[in-house]
Amino acid sequence: MNLVLLSAQPEQALWEIRESRQLQHLQQHLDLKVGDQLKVGIRQGKRYLTEVQAITAEQVLVKPIQELAIPEKLPVTLIVALPRPKVLRRLVMDSVTLGVEKLVLIHSYRVDKSYWQSPFLQQLDDYVTLGLEQAGDTIAPKIELYRRFKPFVEDVLSEWTMPESPSFVAHPYAQQGLPTVKTAHCQVLIGPEGGFIPYEVELLEKNGCQSFSLGNRILRTETAISYILGRLGI
Structure with a gap:
């Protein structure tokens, strides 16, 4: 997984990653820590570089800090x-x-x-x-x-x-x-x-x-x- 894909644009300032498959990957393969940067995309929308704000067993909270280019089709x-x-x-x-x-x-x-x-x-x-x-x-x-x-x-x-x-x-x-x-x-x-x-x-x-x-x-x-x-x- 090179991008965490969210189904819709979150309305709040901090975005929640809660899908179990994604959380399992982040926990097992990336050894994610608060302050790390993570690429997050909005399905049929934009792609962002985010910063991890909090990590629990149920969710990862990230804050978007920079918009990234989407690969060309x-x-x-x-x-x-x-x-x-x-x-x-x-x-x-x-x-x-x-x-x-x-x-x-x-x-x-x-x-x-x-x-x-x-x-x-x-x-x-x-x-x-x-x-x-x-x-x-x-x-x-x-x-x-x-x-x-x-x-x-x-x-x-x-x-x-x-x-x-x-x-x-x-x-x-x-x-x-x-x-x-x-x-x-x-x-x-x-x-x-x-x-x-x-x-x-x-x-x-x-x-x-x-x-x-x-x-x-x-x-x-x-x-x-x-x-x-x-x-x-x-």
């Missing part, structure tokens, strides 16, 4: 075929930590329909919080879910795709490699384990997506996401 809409539930947690946290502006989870042929019933989908906000705390960020990306592939591609993605906001789909059998994006924003699509089927790739390309390959190594979904976002050069 990557101008990317990341679109991912819904992964296995255990992978979803890491995927959301890593995507938020890397700073994507929007995260979209979609269905595809190789996505097991049972994944959409997973309780993990009800916990996405918890994973977003962990990603923000890791990155020292306060602004959560927008998350959207689409359970039908073809309507999403034809009715939604086709509207997002334009010269100033191109869409790219990772496909191991594409001829071109990962592009360097020269636009202000783009969409990047990552398929499920096993990749998009040929029909899906054809539909994506028909609706304006450009396919690219990451080479002859087949990567796990979460590995591909980190690799691609690090290489885009936006």
Whole structure:
């Protein structure tokens, strides 16, 4: 945790940190003392350097002393075929930590329909919080879910795709490699384990997506996401 994230701006001069998970981290890993400085952010708001005023078993009181800059977002809409539930947690946290502006989870042929019933989908906000705390960020990306592939591609993605906001789909059998994006924003699509089927790739390309390959190594979904976002050069 590189930032203590509060859900709302406190009205009082001294701010209370009371959430048990955060208190446990502060007590076990930081050996916090009165007078220490601590980074605290307001969800969807500003980030501050604070000074610890008091510590008890139930709370830590801090006083804001300086406003800090918020890390810039990557101008990317990341679109991912819904992964296995255990992978979803890491995927959301890593995507938020890397700073994507929007995260979209979609269905595809190789996505097991049972994944959409997973309780993990009800916990996405918890994973977003962990990603923000890791990155020292306060602004959560927008998350959207689409359970039908073809309507999403034809009715939604086709509207997002334009010269100033191109869409790219990772496909191991594409001829071109990962592009360097020269636009202000783009969409990047990552398929499920096993990749998009040929029909899906054809539909994506028909609706304006450009396919690219990451080479002859087949990567796990979460590995591909980190690799691609690090290489885009936006």
